[in-house]
Amino acid sequence: MPSKQRKRIYFNAFNMNCVVHQSPGLWVRDDDHMVDYKNLEHWTGLARLLEKGCFDAIFLADVVGTYDVYGGNRNAAVATAAQIPVNDPMLLIPAMAAATRHIGFGFTSSIMQYHPFTFARLVSTLDHLTRGRVAWNIVTSYLESTARSYGLKGLPEHDERYAMADEYCGVCYRLWEDSWADDAVLCDRKRGIYADPAKVRDIDHRGRYYTVQGCHLAEPSPQRTPVLFQAGASPRGTDFAAAHAECVFVIGSKPQIAGQYVADIREKMRARGRDPADVLGFAYMKVIAGGTEAEARAKYNEYFEQISYDGALALMCGWSGLDLSGYDPDQPVEYVDTNAIRTMLHSFSSADPSRRWTVRDIVRYVGIGGAGPVLVGTPEQIADQLEDWVAAGVDGFNLAYSTMPGSFEDFVEGVVPVLQKRGRMQSGYAEGSLREKLFSRDAHVQPSHPAAACRRPW
Numbered sequence: 438m439p440s441k442q443r444k445r446i447y448f449n450a451f452n453m454n455c456v457v458h459q460s461p462g463l464w465v466r467d468d469d470h471m472v473d474y475k476n477l478e479h480w481t482g483l484a485r486l487l488e489k490g491c492f493d494a495i496f497l498a499d500v501v502g503t504y505d506v507y508g509g510n511r512n513a514a515v516a517t518a519a520q521i522p523v524n525d526p527m528l529l530i531p532a533m534a535a536a537t538r539h540i541g542f543g544f545t546s547s548i549m550q551y552h553p554f555t556f557a558r559l560v561s562t563l564d565h566l567t568r569g570r571v572a573w574n575i576v577t578s579y580l581e582s583t584a585r586s587y588g589l590k591g592l593p594e595h596d597e598r599y600a601m602a603d604e605y606c607g608v609c610y611r612l613w614e615d616s617w618a619d620d621a622v623l624c625d626r627k628r629g630i631y632a633d634p635a636k637v638r639d640i641d642h643r644g645r646y647y648t649v650q651g652c653h654l655a656e657p658s659p660q661r662t663p664v665l666f667q668a669g670a671s672p673r674g675t676d677f678a679a680a681h682a683e684c685v686f687v688i689g690s691k692p693q694i695a696g697q698y699v700a701d702i703r704e705k706m707r708a709r710g711r712d713p714a715d716v717l718g719f720a721y722m723k724v725i726a727g728g729t730e731a732e733a734r735a736k737y738n739e740y741f742e743q744i745s746y747d748g749a750l751a752l753m754c755g756w757s758g759l760d761l762s763g764y765d766p767d768q769p770v771e772y773v774d775t776n777a778i779r780t781m782l783h784s785f786s787s788a789d790p791s792r793r794w795t796v797r798d799i800v801r802y803v804g805i806g807g808a809g810p811v812l813v814g815t816p817e818q819i820a821d822q823l824e825d826w827v828a829a830g831v832d833g834f835n836l837a838y839s840t841m842p843g844s845f846e847d848f849v850e851g852v853v854p855v856l857q858k859r860g861r862m863q864s865g866y867a868e869g870s871l872r873e874k875l876f877s878r879d880a881h882v883q884p885s886h887p888a889a890a891c892r893r894p895w
């Protein structure tokens with residue numbers, strides 16, 4: 438087999454600090470433990486399980502708003518626990534880090550929710566406490582309820598949010614990369630000098646959306662800038678990804694669709710002077726594994742019967758920005774431009790002209806583990822299909838679950854050993870920060886990344 442086909446496949450476990458992340462209806466099962474999301478042991482146990490399975494990272498989604506597009510209110514979301522109630526993802530990380538040594542922690546934070554000065558310090562704190570194991574999923578928010586809760590009249594327009602995100606990242610980069618010199622911290626006990634004042638400087642940012650005149654409050658952390666994830670796939674979203682992302686999170690109902698998203702981003706990176714190898718493409722994926730194919734199918738069929746129609750539509754309408762409550766379940770859904778996640782409707786319409794998706798099809802598709810495809814079968818069958826996806830151009834997967842922790846247990850016990858035997862999954866961890874583990878090189882951003890360009894000489 439050519440070596441390209443044996444390259445290692447990356448795996449993140451996709452989760453959220455709430456009862457229903459992506460499987461509306463399944464939380465009621467006795468074997469689903471997400472109602473324990475308020476207990477630290479729930480999270481530290483998951484982190485240990487995933488580290489045993491050599492996952493690269495736990496990837497935590499988040500929204501700061503409620504899903505109130507479906508029917509024009511949040512009733513369905515609240516009743517079915519569709520991402521509400523939802524607790525903060527960042528606060529879980531120190532506990533999970535203390536329970537593990539290597540696994541990374543990706544968390545989502547919207548540019549709407551913190552001023553960049555506050556956010557940069559939170560991230561540096563986490564990067565210190567985890568010894569460089571954090572990644573930030575940069576999101577721009579898609580729920581109007583978010584805007585109202587933060588005192589805005591409405592969400593800024595889709596592309597303007599990306600312009601804000603460009604500036605937000607720029608401020609963070611300068612705080613992380615430029616404010617403290619590498620040799621600023623002396624920790625000189627004999628002289629009683631902790632840091633050299635000449636090596637700590639203000640950033641002086643006066644931009645369109647943010648003003649920061651001051652120095653970063655945290656000393657340089659292992660990675661300085663965290664590993665950067667991004668998930669937007671609209672033309673403006675992929676421009677943003679090409680500028681900033683080190684890992685992209687793509688949705689495609691088929692391997693070729695996901696692979697094409699990654700290829701488009703790599704092309705745009707090339708045009709910007711970034712090496713396309715500096716990004717890893719993670720496809721959204723759901724896996725239902727069983728000892729036999731029949732066993733896996735039986736699980737799938739059982740889950741399928743338990744999907745909450747209202748819960749799935751509450752999520753889908755929030756993601757897409759389109760209220761489908763007036764649609765007949767068998768009505769096809771066409772692409773329309775909205776102010777929300779444009780990729781979402783695109784992936785169910787123009788991205789796959791071979792298929793016409795009805796509302797019911799979408800509910801059945803997203804109801805078990807969210808808006809990505811589901812692989813059902815034995816560990817070998819699943820490993821074969823994952824390899825097909827990688828052959829189509831993705832580097833790894835963000836694995837959503839049907840039941841928690843059962844889906845991850847099945848994967849760790851069944852699929853991981855098969856992939857490891859095939860040389861497709863790591864059997865242990867490299868030392869160092871998350872960036873070093875993912876890219877086998879420096880803990881810091883690559884020189885062609887815009888964060889590196891923020892470093893002025895001392």
Ligand SMILES: Cc1cc2nc3c(=O)[nH]c(=O)nc-3n(C[C@H](O)[C@H](O)[C@H](O)COP(=O)(O)O)c2cc1C
Nearest residue numbers: 498499545576577578668669670671674778779780
């Ligand atoms: C697979 C996927 C996962 C996402 N996860 C989150 C999330 O957890 N929180 C959030 O606020 N936005 C999330 N988003 C929204 C995107 O980050 C982005 O802000 C939004 O999709 C608008 O970009 P687009 O229209 O370019 O796709 C996600 C999007 C996708 C496609």
